[in-house]
Every structure is written in structure tokens, then in C-alpha cells.
Amino acid sequence: MKLYYFSEMPHHEFPDEEGDKYPSLRLEFPNRFFDREKAAANFRRYLTEYEFADQAGFAGLMINEHHSTPSCVNVGVNMTAAVLGRTTRRAKILLLGNILPIEDNPVRMAEQLAMADLISGGRVLSGFVRGVGVETWWANSNPVHNRERFEECHDLILKCWTEPGPFRWEGRHYHFRHVNPWCLPLQKPHPPIWIPGTASPETAVWAGRRGYTYVPFLVPFEIARELFDFYRQGAAEAGRTVTQDNLGFLICAVTAETKAKALEAGRHFVWRMGPTLRAPAEWFAPVGMRSRAGSQFALRARPRSLATMSYEELVEGQFIVAGTPDEVIDRFARVQRELGVGHLLLEAQESRMDHPTTMRSIELMGAKVIPAVASL
Amino acid sequence: MRPREETISVGGIGVHTWVGGHGEPLLVLHGAGGNRGWTRWLDQVSERFTVWAPTHPGFGRSDDADWMEGIDDLARFYLWFIEAAKLGRPHLLGHSIGGWTAAEMATMSAGALARLVLVAPVGIKPETAEILDVFYYSPAQLLTMTVHDPKTVPEWQELYGRPPTPQEIEIATRNREMAARLTWKPYMHNPRLAHFLPRVTNPTLIVWGREDRVVPVECGEQYRRGLPNSTLTVLEGCGHLPPIEQPDVFARLVLDFLGGDSRR
Numbered sequence: 001m002k003l004y005y006f007s008e009m010p011h012h013e014f015p016d017e018e019g020d021k022y023p024s025l026r027l028e029f030p031n032r033f034f035d036r037e038k039a040a041a042n043f044r045r046y047l048t049e050y051e052f053a054d055q056a057g058f059a060g061l062m063i064n065e066h067h068s069t070p071s072c073v074n075v076g077v078n079m080t081a082a083v084l085g086r087t088t089r090r091a092k093i094l095l096l097g098n099i100l101p102i103e104d105n106p107v108r109m110a111e112q113l114a115m116a117d118l119i120s121g122g123r124v125l126s127g128f129v130r131g132v133g134v135e136t137w138w139a140n141s142n143p144v145h146n147r148e149r150f151e152e153c154h155d156l157i158l159k160c161w162t163e164p165g166p167f168r169w170e171g172r173h174y175h176f177r178h179v180n181p182w183c184l185p186l187q188k189p190h191p192p193i194w195i196p197g198t199a200s201p202e203t204a205v206w207a208g209r210r211g212y213t214y215v216p217f218l219v220p221f222e223i224a225r226e227l228f229d230f231y232r233q234g235a236a237e238a239g240r241t242v243t244q245d246n247l248g249f250l251i252c253a254v255t256a257e258t259k260a261k262a263l264e265a266g267r268h269f270v271w272r273m274g275p276t277l278r279a280p281a282e283w284f285a286p287v288g289m290r291s292r293a294g295s296q297f298a299l300r301a302r303p304r305s306l307a308t309m310s311y312e313e314l315v316e317g318q319f320i321v322a323g324t325p326d327e328v329i330d331r332f333a334r335v336q337r338e339l340g341v342g343h344l345l346l347e348a349q350e351s352r353m354d355h356p357t358t359m360r361s362i363e364l365m366g367a368k369v370i371p372a373v374a375s376l
Numbered sequence: 377m378r379p380r381e382e383t384i385s386v387g388g389i390g391v392h393t394w395v396g397g398h399g400e401p402l403l404v405l406h407g408a409g410g411n412r413g414w415t416r417w418l419d420q421v422s423e424r425f426t427v428w429a430p431t432h433p434g435f436g437r438s439d440d441a442d443w444m445e446g447i448d449d450l451a452r453f454y455l456w457f458i459e460a461a462k463l464g465r466p467h468l469l470g471h472s473i474g475g476w477t478a479a480e481m482a483t484m485s486a487g488a489l490a491r492l493v494l495v496a497p498v499g500i501k502p503e504t505a506e507i508l509d510v511f512y513y514s515p516a517q518l519l520t521m522t523v524h525d526p527k528t529v530p531e532w533q534e535l536y537g538r539p540p541t542p543q544e545i546e547i548a549t550r551n552r553e554m555a556a557r558l559t560w561k562p563y564m565h566n567p568r569l570a571h572f573l574p575r576v577t578n579p580t581l582i583v584w585g586r587e588d589r590v591v592p593v594e595c596g597e598q599y600r601r602g603l604p605n606s607t608l609t610v611l612e613g614c615g616h617l618p619p620i621e622q623p624d625v626f627a628r629l630v631l632d633f634l635g636g637d638s639r640r
Contacts, residue, residue, distance in 0.1 A: 137512075142560035144553055280514065287511055288553040 001336050001376040002059035003369065004094055005362065006250075007349035008072040009046045012271060013038045019070075024279035026069040026134045039073060047083060049349060049358050054088035056366025060125065062094040062345050067138040071276035078112040085120030093120055096194055096215070096345075097127025100153040101146040102139035107179055109153070110160035114185040122186035125213075127194040128154055130203065133286045134279070144288035147202070149173045161190035196250070199298035201230045202291060208234025208242070215248035215345060218273075218319055221338045223301045224249060228339070248343030249335060252350065253321040255328045255364045256357070265361065266315070266322025268353040273306040273314055325368035332369065336376045344373070379414045379422070384430065386453060386460045392437040393430040393461075397422025400490070401466035402634065403458065404429040405474030407617075408510065408555035409522075410547065411436050416531055417619045420627035424635055428461060430454075432474075434554030436547055447473060447499070447558050447566065451480035455488060467634050469493035471619060472591070473559060476566075479599070482580075483572035491634055492580040492606075494599060495626075496591050496616050498564040505592035507564045511556055515548060524587040524615035530623060564591075573602030580606035581633040585614030585621065 014033040022029045050061050063080045066072035074080055077095045084093050093116070103109050117124040130150050136143045152171045156179075159167070165180030185191050195207040197216045207214040208231035216224040228247060235242045252269040256262040277284075290298065306319065314320045321331045332344060348365070349358045379396025394414055402425040406412065411431040418427055432450060433441035444450060454477060458466060467490045470478030475497025482489055498507055510518055519536060526532050540548065580603045584596040593610060600608040609629060611618055618626045 140561055140563075142556060144557045144560070280512075282512055282514060287549070287556050 001244075001332070001341065001373045002343050003332075003365065003373065004060040004062045004248075004343060004345040005050065005053035005058040005091075005365075006062035006064070006345055006347045007046050007049060008064060008066070008272065008347065009042065009074040010272070010276075010351050011035075011039055011042065011070040011073045012351045013042075014070070016275070019275060024283060025071065025276050026279055027137055027283055029070065033070070042073075045355055046349070047087065049355070049362065050084055051087050052359055053348075053362050053366075054084075054091040056362050057370045058091050058362075058366070059343075059370075060092035060094045061088065062096055064096055065099060066132075067135050069134060069276065071272060078109075078116055081113075081116040081124060082119055085116055085123065088120075091123070092125050093123050094125040094194065094345075095127050096125075096196055097129045099131035099135050100128050100157075101130055101149040102135050102141045103149075103153050106153045106156040106174055107160055107176055107181060110157040111181045111183045113157070113191065114161070114181065114183045117185035117187055117191050118183070122191075124185065124187070124191040125194055126191040127196065128157075129196055130200070130289075133282070133284045133289055136286055136289060137283065142288075143286040145173060146289045147291070151206075158190065161185060194248070197227050199301045200290065200294040201227070201297050202294060204228070204230035205234035205237075207231060208236075208240070209238045211235065211238070211240050211246065213246055213248055213343065215250055215343065217250045218252075218306065219301050220317060221335075224339055244340050244342035247339065247341040248345055249339055249341045250345040250347065251319060251321055251335070253328060253332075253346040253348055254353065254357070254361045255323060255325050255369065256361060257324065257364075259323050259327065261357075262322040262324060262327075262361075263315075265353050265357045266320050267311055268351040269320045269322075269347070270311050270314065271351040272347070273309065273319065275307075277305065277307040325364050325372075328365075328369050329372045332373050333376060336373070379418075379427070384457065384461050386457045389433050389441055389453075390439045391430045391433065391457060393428060394418075395426070395428055397424070397426045399425040400634075401426050401428060401463040403454070403463060403466045403468050405454065405468070405470035405477050406432065406435075407472030407474050408551065408559070409472075410551040412535060412620070415535075415620065415623065417623035417627040417630075420624070421630055424631060425467070428463060428466070430457060432554065434557065435551045441554075442557065444558060447476050448480055450477050450558060451484060455481055455485050458488060465490050467491045467493070469495065469630065470497060471495040472616065473498055473555065473564075475499070476564075476569075479569065479573070479576075480566070482576040482578060483569065486576050486578055489578055492576070492578050492603075493583065493630055493633065494580060495583045495618055496585065496588055497582075497595070497599065498559070498591050499566055500570050500595055500598050500602070501562075501565045501567065502592045502595050503598065505594060507592070507595075508590045509563065510590065511552070511560075515552075521589050522616045523621055524585060524613055528613065529617075529621050531620060535620065570598070570602050573599070574604055576603055577605050579633075581629065582606055582608040583618050583626065583629060584608065584610045585616060585618050586610050586612050587614060588616045590616040 013035045065077040169176045194213040383390045431438040475494040476499030
């Protein structure tokens with residue numbers, strides 16, 4: 001099993017009591033609380049941690065994108081990919097990912113990803129996501145069209161990468177008369193495609209049909225297994241065999257020399273689960289964004305919101321792993337046994353977890369955990 | 377007068393429609409909340425007019441039309457409906473997005489319509505304030521912002537007095553999805569509509585609630601300035617739902633306006 005390092009690049013640089021005054025930290029928490037100097041320092045720090053994770057032996061560096069939220073100020077995943085493409089050497093760069101439904105120009109997206117792949121020497125893993133509702137509000141993109149735009153944007157990007165230009169595209173949501181991108185990815189026919197899942201059975205089936213790597217985020221094991229079953233159903237329809245290389249899982253994880261230190265550090269993940277997920281339902285799932293099946297599945301997948309769980313419950317529920325390297329190896333082995341995944345994505349830095357703690361965790365993961373789980 | 381329910385086929389789409397009353401035809405287009413059925417004001421108006429109150433495609437029990445992209449599509453659709461239902465040259469009354477639809481229809485085919493009643497229509501951008509982002513709020517929050525004072529609404533108990541059934545929730549969700557499909561961007565307005573309003577010389581009554589928190593009353597002034605043969609009546613102590621909040625006053629206004637002169 002391969003391990004991936006991931007930071008949401010948060011901007012938790014304001015008094016919590018200020019955030020508590022608003023219905024959510026997303027969309028409406030005023031950006032006068034954005035501290036430009038600290039943000040500049042944080043970007044230097046976060047990128048240094050990614051570079052160290054590359055040196056420590058992580059198989060991949062995962063980056064993501066959100067908007068209008070202090071939980072993630074990585075607002076341009078392709079920009080970050082380009083930076084890491086130059087400053088790292090070995091690890092794959094996993095963009096998980098670009099938010100397709102809010103993209104108005106899939107051709108530009110295909111070009112930017114191709115450029116990142118060229119700069120990084122063919123290390124891009126290109127994740128495509130539907131985004132949470134907040135991004136739909138941010139982009140003022142009609143949520144009713146979310147899935148249609150996701151699929152059409154994907155289809156056009158793939159066509160840019162696999163069919164010689166020039167060609168014309170007249171779809172329902174995208175219209176281009178002269179498509180002929182003069183920037184194509186190094187990897188042939190194109191970078192591997194990854195798809196995350198949180199609650200949508202349709203997405204799992206869709207990814208399975210295409211043989212994309214599918215990664216449920218922060219869901220209970222039994223829900224992940226159900227989503228994998230939908231994935232296998234899609235794969236079977238297309239006559240594809242599913243191996244552990246097709247399946248991944250994401251959790252929060254930190255390690256330290258002692259259990260006490262690790263548990264202290266792991267407590268920072270609670271901010272990500274709690275305050276940053278607090279919002280009216282309409283903001284995360286605006287009308288029409290989810291199908292009825294998706295909405296019903298979401299209710300089962302999250303019988304309790306992560307935002308309402310204590311740290312102890314989050315650890316007990318396997319959403320957060322915090323322990324000595326041996327303990328972490330043990331927990332990761334359990335994830336592998338339970339889910340049969342080939343990729344484990346670690347949200348490994350969050351909020352106010354300090355730089356030395358983050359670096360030490362990366363170092364211990366590299367020295368002890370990565371070698372121990374490699375053969376699983 | 378007991379209304380009947382019909383399904384009228386327009387371009388292959390079955391449109392669930394309440395029909396009742398007698399007299400000249402009056403086509404009534406509902407708002408984003410959906411078709412509330414045969415409410416009190418309709419009962420009064422149908423004493424002198426034959427009311428046709430269809431449920432928009434994608435709403436309630438009408439068929440889907442997920443190919444539609446905007447209110448201009450719905451407007452063209454209802455001009456077709458008028459022909460399909462053989463309404464001749466009906467009066468047209470629309471509330472909120474139904475009012476916007478009515479205004480669009482009039483700019484497309486003024487001669488196909490007799491008199492117009494626009495009730496708190498969206499459709500044009502307010503000059504200073506903003507149209508409430510209705511999709512940003514839960515249905516429960518929205519209800520409190522839509523009416524001025526529930527205590528003064530005669531049919532409150534019948535319409536909103538009990539928790540919705542699962543089937544009603546499903547219909548409400550469907551209504552909201554179709555409303556989003558039609559109005560998301562530009563939000564609740566057509567930047568080009570105002571340029572076409574001077575074409576509409578039909579006698580037009582614009583009705584607004586002074587306390588409308590969804591669509592600012594200044595939009596009523598803007599419509600009045602744009603429509604050459606229009607008057608604006610603002611009801612005091614009333615929010616975004618004049619036909620529901622003040623059904624008797626509202627029905628009287630409509631009857632006085634429509635029932636006055638003979639056809640244009």
C-alpha cells in the first residue's frame with residue numbers, strides 16, 4: 001500500500017471566537033480576517049513540508065482546491081502542481097482535484113494539466129471532482145447542472161488529450177469552435193485519472209466503468225465498502241477487473257515518538273472536521289446538486305455529521321489516526337485489511353499543528369511507516 | 377365554483393392545470409414556490425373569469441422539461457399553451473417568476489394577450505437593492521421571509537399549518553430544482569427585458585407588497601416606468617405573497633382591473 005501526503009493549506013490565523021459569530025467559516029466569514037503576511041509565510045512553510053514529504057519517500061503528494069474558506073487557501077491546484085513539479089523529484093503529484101463543474105474552459109484546464117505534467121516529468125495524477133456546494137456558490141455555477149457539467153468537462157479534457165486537433169466541440173454546456181491545444185501531457189495517452197467519493201453512488205459507478213482510481217474521503221469503513229461495491233458494479237459493466245491499485249482511502253494521520261505527543265498533535269484535525277464543516281445545508285448541498293439516490297445515500301453515509309463528533313469519537317471511528325509509528329502501522333494495516341485499498345491518502349497537516357511537529361511526523365512516516373506498509 | 381383538473385399536452389409535455397369559473401379566460405402563472413392550487417382569491421376571481429392555472433413544466437405534477445434553460449423558454453412555452461388550450465386572447469396574471477414569465481410573454485407577443493396583472497414579478501434588476509437569494513436559505517427560513525406576518529394570512533393553517541408529507545417534500549424539492557434551472561444566472565432577472573417593455577402597450581396592473589423582502593418594491597416602480605400603460609398598486613402590511621396574504625383585497629383589485637373596460 002502506497003502513502004500520500006496531503007495538506008489543505010489552511011489559514012487558521014484568526015481568533016476562533018470571531019469565526020463563531022458567523023453561520024459558517026465558508027462563504028460569509030469576512031476576508032478582513034485573512035492575514036496576508038501570515039499567508040505568505042504559510043505558503044512557504046506548506047511547500048517546504050511537501051518537499052520534505054517527497055524526500056521522505058511518500059509515493060505521492062496530494063493537493064486540493066477550495067474557495068472562500070480558511071480551511072483551504074490552495075485556490076489553484078494547477079498552480080501548486082506546477083510549483084511542486086519543479087521543487088520535488090520523485091513523488092507523484094496527485095491533484096484531487098480540479099473542480100470540473102465550475103470550470104468554464106475545459107480546454108484551458110487540459111492545457112494547464114498538460115503543462116504541469118511536462119514540468120514534473122510526467123508525475124501528474126489528475127483527479128477530477130464535482131466539488132462541494134460552497135464552490136458552486138463561489139463560481140455562481142448552477143448546481144442543477146453540476147453532474148452534466150462534470151461529465152461534459154471531463155469528456156472534452158479527455159478529447160483534448162487523446163484526439164488530434166483541430167476539432168470542434170458543441171456540447172450542452174461547452175462550446176468551442178477551434179480546439180487544438182499546443183500543450184499535451186508527457187504521459188501517454190494521458191495522466192491517470194482519480195476520482196474522490198463522499199456520498200454519490202453514481203460517481204462510484206461512473207469511475208468504475210472507466211477504470212479510474214476511486215478514493216472515498218473520510219467515511220466509515222462500511223460506507224467505503226458500499227461505495228467500492230458500486231465501483232465494482234461499474235467496472236463489471238465495462239468488463240474491467242478491479243485491483244487494489246484502483247482503490248484508495250483518505251484519513252487524517254499524524255505520528256510522533258510517543259502516543260501522548262501524537263494525540264496532542266492529532267487534536268488539530270478536529271478543527272477541520274468541526275468548525276470548517278459547519279454551515280447551513282444549502283451551502284454544502286444546494287438544490288439539485290445531488291440526485292435523490294445521492295441525497296439518500298448521503299444521509300446513510302453520515303448518520304452523524306463529523307462536525308458533531310468529539311476528538312475521541314473521531315479517533316475511535318478511524319477518521320483520525322494519531323500514534324507512535326508502530327501504532328500507526330497497525331491502524332493502516334487494519335484499513336488495508338478492511339478495505340483492500342492500494343493507496344492511503346493522509347491528511348497529515350492541519351490547522352495549528354506546528355511546523356516541527358509536522359516535519360517530525362513526515363520524517364517518522366518515511367523512516368518507519370512507509371517501508372512497513374509497502375508490502376501490504 | 378368547483379374547479380376541475382386537466383392535463384394539457386403542449387409539445388409533448390403534460391401540463392397539470394386547474395380550470396374553473398366562467399367568463400373570459402384568465403391564465404394564472406404561479407411563482408417559484410409552485411402551484412398552491414385553488415386558493416381563496418382564485419375562488420373569488422373565478423366568479424367572473426374562467427381561470428386556467430397551470431403548473432409549470434418541471435414543477436408539481438407536470439412533466440419534466442430539463443432542456444429548459446431560462447424564463448424565456450417558459451414564456452415561449454406558455455404562448456404555445458395558450459394555443460394548445462384554445463384560450464384565444466386571455467388575460468394573463470403572473471406572480472413572482474410567473475410574473476416575470478408573463479412580462480416576457482408580453483414582450484414576445486403582446487397581441488396574443490389581453491390585460492396583464494404582474495404580482496411582485498422578478499425579471500428586472502433592482503436599481504439599488506437586491507433580490508433575495510432564495511436558494512441560499514432553507515424552505516423553512518424562506519417562508520418566514522416571504523410573508524409579512526403569518527398571523528394575518530387567512531389560509532395559513534391550510535397552506536402551512538402542518539409539517540409536509542414526504543410526497544409534498546418531494547414536490548417542493550422538484551419545484552426548487554426547476555426554479556433553479558430557470559433562474560440561476562443571471563439571478564432572477566433578464567438584463568435585456570427592460571429594453572423590450574416599451575413594446576407592451578396592454579393595460580397592465582402591477583401589484584406589490586410594501587414589506588416584500590424577496591423582491592424590492594423599487595422593481596415595481598421600474599416595471600411601471602418601463603410599461604407604457606401600467607399602474608402600480610402597493611399593498612401596506614403585505615410581503616411577497618399578496619394573493620395569499622391579502623386574498624380578498626387582492627381579488628378585488630384584480631376584478632376591478634380586469635372587469636372594468638371590455639377587451640382592449
